[in-house]
Amino acid sequence: MxxxxxxxxxxxxxxxxxxxxxxxxxxxxxxxxxxxxxxxxxxxxxxxxxxxxxxxxxxxxxxxxxxxxxxxxxxxxxxxxxxxxxxxxxxxxxxxxxxxxxxxxxxxxxxxxxxxxxxxxxxxPLGLDTAAVGLYSDTLGAGLTPPWMEGGQGKYPGKPILVYGGSSSVGCYAIQLARASGFSPIIAVASRIHEEYLISLGATHVIDRHGNSDELKKAITGTAAAPVEIAYDAISLPDTQQVSFDILAPNGTLVTTLQPVVNEGQANGRKVVATYGSPHHPANQILCKGLWSNLEDWLHRSIIKxxxxxxxxxxxxxxxxxxxxxxxxxxxxxxxxxxxxxx
The missing domain is CATH 3.90.180.10 (Medium-chain alcohol dehydrogenases, catalytic domain)
Structure with missing residues (x-):
């Protein structure tokens, strides 16, 4: 053998x-x-x-x-x-x-x-699947329509989205998927040194992560012309979760990559979903099958970089x-x- x-x-x-x-x-x-x-x-x-x-x-x-x-x-x-x-x-x-x-x-x-x-x-693989499940899964994510499904590409024009930890692997893929889904503005929280790169991926605004919580919240809400209904926290530490949750519109969804620590009882129908990026998980198989069947083409066309x-x-x-x-x-x-x- x-x-x-x-x-x-x-x-x-x-x-x-x-x-x-x-x-x-x-x-x-x-x-x-x-x-x-x-x-x-x-x-x-x-x-x-x-x-x-x-x-x-x-x-x-x-x-x-x-x-x-x-x-x-x-x-x-x-x-x-x-x-x-x-x-x-x-x-x-x-x-x-x-x-x-x-x-x-x-x-x-x-x-x-x-x-x-x-x-x-x-x-x-892992970074992209985690971003995709978090945005598009009905059970382990925000339940959006995936851009590889009919009617999904460019479906959310004029809707703002927050990606906290934009320069992380998961954050970079979340930005690119948000662009494919038509979100705008796409607001990334990251270090300033990554600004040019994140804009090349589809971010429209990059907010310096080194501000305090109040400064960050003010900068995020000031950038978004409409209420932020979707936030993806690729860092998911207690303070990043709190900032992301606080800026959400009523009935908005916060996706985290670690277990949620914010108190959902803080009002207005907002919810927090902890995602899990394995395509092998029974809840993710159909969703991820759709992503993977399009992936070679998307990589070739630089929809995903x-x-x-x-x-x-x-x-x-x-x-x-x-x-x-x-x-x-x-x-x-x-x-x-x-x-x-x-x-």
Whole structure:
């Protein structure tokens, strides 16, 4: 049986170690992918530090897959051996991305267009799915009409939207989806150094996140000509949630990426929804299937653009240091990418 290198979290709240494991065989509706690039996500260091989300150890982590199709499973259409693909993985030993070969669910995979590299493609899956579910899910989001559905593109002209944490990976994709949905103005709260980049993605206004709460609220409401009915807080700390919630119009919706801490009893029918970006979640499968079936075309046409990234040294061995940097806030507004084939 063919062997490969994989990065294992050895035990709950334990250490990472690279060792051998078998290359898995694709089942029905699966692809075997040779992983050339994988992005790091905050959930991975949280799993190590807090012992959450994973109950079987040793565990392989990582959700963002970019690589080459090595084998096509039964019942798969639209993918061929040798094709470059990106995919949203799953935190199981055979389907996670911190290894040299992984299984990808064909439904949540897409071809990588010629205008993108593996490194760029690896930055897309988790961030984009989290932004999309938060905006468009009826159960785990704001319930808007997705722009890939009939009548969805440009559906919300003249409606303001707030994206708090606009320069985060999720925030960048939320801005781009908001643009595809026709929102205007698109108000991003972020550091001023990211202003030019966020405007290139579709933000119409960038408000400096370093102001105090009252200054931020005044700047947001002063920018929006109409009441803000939708806010997406990609940071979701207590103070960012409070600012986002306070500026909402009556019956408005705040989407958070962490558990809500604001008091919904503060009036006027406003609600808070904690999103969950896995396309594998039963509540998300139909929605995300629609997104993924359009993704190659959208990436090719730059409707969705990958964000800035930094490639880590030392392949799989470089991931633990990258996760440490993310935990300590030392990733500098870029997505960290590892190259599992690099020995």
């Amino acid at each position: 063919q062997q490969q290198n994989a990065l294992f979290l050895e035990s709950k709240q334990g250490q990472f170690v690279v060792r051998k494991r078998p290359v898995p065989t694709p089942g029905t509706a699966e692809l075997l992918v040779k992983v050339y690039a994988t992005a790091l996500n905050p959930v991975d260091w949280k799993i190590q530090q807090f012992g959450i989300f994973v109950d079987k150890y040793p565990a392989v982590l990582g959700s963002d897959i970019a690589g080459e199709v090595v084998e096509v499973g039964q019942g798969v259409t639209g993918f061929t051996k040798g094709q470059r693909v990106l995919s949203h993985g799953l935190l199981t030993e055979n389907q996670a991305s911190y290894q040299q070969y992984t299984l990808a669910t064909s439904t949540f995979s897409a071809g990588i267009p010629l205008n993108l590299t593996y490194n760029q493609a690896a930055t897309v 990958p964000g800035p990234f930094e490639v880590l040294p030392d392949g799989l061995l470089g991931i633990p240091e990258g996760l440490r940097r993310m935990k300590e806030g030392d990733a500098g507004g870029v997505k960290l990418v590892a190259r599992p084939q690099q020995e």
